[in-house]
Amino acid sequence: MLGVAFSIGVLLALAGSTVAHNCVASYHVVSKMLQQLEDSVKPGEPPNPSVLLAMNLAGAPNSSVQNQLLQEIEKEAVKRAQKDMTSGEVALYVLALNSSCKDPRHVQAMGKSIDLISILQEKTDEEVASLVMKGVPKTTLYSVSLDALSLCLTKAGGYQAPSVILAKWVLSPDSHLDVDTRAVAAMAMACAYSHTDLRDVRELLLKALRNVTNGFLDEQEKGHGMIGNIYSTGLALQALQATGKFYAPREWDCAQAFSVVYKHDYQLSMAIAQVLPALAGRSYLDVVSPGCVKTSMYPSLQPSLSPNPGTTGVHKAPTIEVHYSIINKLQGKHFSYTTSVQVPSGSTLLKVLQAAEAEKPKIFSFQTEQTSWGPMVVSIHGLAANSNDRTYWQFLSGGKPLQEGVGTYKPHDGEHIEAIFSTY
Ligand code: B12
Numbered sequence: 001m002l003g004v005a006f007s008i009g010v011l012l013a014l015a016g017s018t019v020a021h022n023c024v025a026s027y028h029v030v031s032k033m034l035q036q037l038e039d040s041v042k043p044g045e046p047p048n049p050s051v052l053l054a055m056n057l058a059g060a061p062n063s064s065v066q067n068q069l070l071q072e073i074e075k076e077a078v079k080r081a082q083k084d085m086t087s088g089e090v091a092l093y094v095l096a097l098n099s100s101c102k103d104p105r106h107v108q109a110m111g112k113s114i115d116l117i118s119i120l121q122e123k124t125d126e127e128v129a130s131l132v133m134k135g136v137p138k139t140t141l142y143s144v145s146l147d148a149l150s151l152c153l154t155k156a157g158g159y160q161a162p163s164v165i166l167a168k169w170v171l172s173p174d175s176h177l178d179v180d181t182r183a184v185a186a187m188a189m190a191c192a193y194s195h196t197d198l199r200d201v202r203e204l205l206l207k208a209l210r211n212v213t214n215g216f217l218d219e220q221e222k223g224h225g226m227i228g229n230i231y232s233t234g235l236a237l238q239a240l241q242a243t244g245k246f247y248a249p250r251e252w253d254c255a256q257a258f259s260v261v262y263k264h265d266y267q268l269s270m271a272i273a274q275v276l277p278a279l280a281g282r283s284y285l286d287v288v289s290p291g292c293v294k295t296s297m298y299p300s301l302q303p304s305l306s307p308n309p310g311t312t313g314v315h316k317a318p319t320i321e322v323h324y325s326i327i328n329k330l331q332g333k334h335f336s337y338t339t340s341v342q343v344p345s346g347s348t349l350l351k352v353l354q355a356a357e358a359e360k361p362k363i364f365s366f367q368t369e370q371t372s373w374g375p376m377v378v379s380i381h382g383l384a385a386n387s388n389d390r391t392y393w394q395f396l397s398g399g400k401p402l403q404e405g406v407g408t409y410k411p412h413d414g415e416h417i418e419a420i421f422s423t424y
Pocket of ligand 1: 059087088089090092115139140142143178180181228229230231232237266269271289334371373375376377379387391392393394395396401402403404405410424
């Protein structure tokens with residue numbers, strides 16, 4: 001557990017309670033999540049810049065884990081940024097380095113030095129060119145939002161064009177952007193708004209920001225605290241933390257939104273990393289350059305010596321039956337296969353896919369790739385997702401898309417899961 005060095009005033013006001021005070025969660029909640037993030041950092045695994053960013057925004061003490069993560073991030077950037085990273089990944093690396101007071105223009109590792117800002121500018125220009133020529137970004141509008149946000153926060157050029165494009169998408173009645181994308185776009189547009197003098201651009205950004213933030217407040221009211229789903233709510237809360245002036249004089253009932261988040265037991269470090277800044281009263285907009293992170297509401301949190309909870313005894317779970325279909329009506333030779341497998345109750349969907357593959361390997365073969373959200377299914381029955389033609393394997397239950405991936409989702413007895421080759 002992280003604990004102890006907490007100023008008496010804040011401690012008295014917050015400790016022991018899970019109620020939001022001025023849109024800041026209790027110390028208990030924040031320190032538990034920080035501990036979960038710390039525990040997620042494993043040597044030898046690809047570093048996650050969102051985790052470092054969240055730790056810094058939540059005011060984590062400068063621990064050896066953070067330093068180790070920072071070094072891995074610098075190494076990974078030098079190794080992969082130019083050739084293998086998407087624009088959004090580079091943007092997250094820039095935010096993480098900035099939040100650790102490191103200059104992204106001079107990232108040094110393994111005897112080499114790279115300028116991550118120029119790389120980000122180049123990759124953002126490619127996204128903008130694709131949007132202008134083809135009407136879709138090279139990757140996704142979520143990544144373009146991260147690009148614009150990151151360039152704007154580092155006061156580098158190249159954020160205005162993507163911010164204007166994002167504003168137009170937000171305002172277009174048929175664009176249907178998901179909550180996650182609107183949230184990051186709102187943070188990017190809020191940054192661009194405060195750094196531009198052009199009247200037309202400011203007016204457009206203002207309109208888009210009012211649209212997104214009021215839309216979130218409406219969705220929260222309808223969803224009794226939830227904005228989108230439990231995983232998008234964190235980013236929406238960050239956006240609402242940072243954009244108060246765009247929905248004023250309307251008030252935000254942050255306690256209602258926080259209470260939904262408190263009830264959920266987030267397990268994935270990526271999910272925690274997106275919600276934690278908001279619970280600590282911060283957002284990605286608090287990464288400032290130069291200057292790292294704006295002063296925290298929380299004084300430094302210090303690690304205590306409490307041991308990790310031990311593992312409990314293993315019980316043999318009863319088995320459940322899950323029906324599983326794979327369907328391609330999109331590309332090449334169409335196919336549709338269904339099977340039923342028995343797995344121990346409480347198994348993840350990944351276990352179902354593995355059981356199906358073990359029983360009928362010629363039909364239900366599949367491949368995954370490790371990502372920041374866990375294993376992503378990238379190929380089934382030899383048919384691979386492809387970012388150039390914007391295809392992916394979508395997972396549904398009862399016709400509705402799952403809100404979790406195969407590594408987390410736990411099907412129930414008799415459930416029918418479909419994997420459908422789709423476009424995004
Ligand atoms: C864009 C996006 C997608 C795109 C990615 C396309 C691309 N090539 O970029 C597509 C449409 C393919 C996609 C698919 C899915 N997604 Co998605 N996606 C996002 C979104 C909006 C942004 C991700 C991103 O670009 N990050 C920025 C880049 C720089 O970081 P990155 O680490 O390189 O991003 C990669 C991973 O995020 C990965 N990815 C995207 N979604 C998912 C979902 C899972 C479960 C996994 C393991 C990986 C993964 O693809 C990105 C590009 O390679 C996030 C929102 C969020 N809050 O993060 C949801 C989000 C991550 N997705 C989610 C879900 C549920 C899915 C699906 C399971 C939906 C479904 N019912 O099928 C599928 C994955 C199924 C599978 N095959 O395993 C959830 C995950 C929640 C959770 N607890 O696991 C999120 C948080 C949205 C939400 N609020 O519900 N997604």
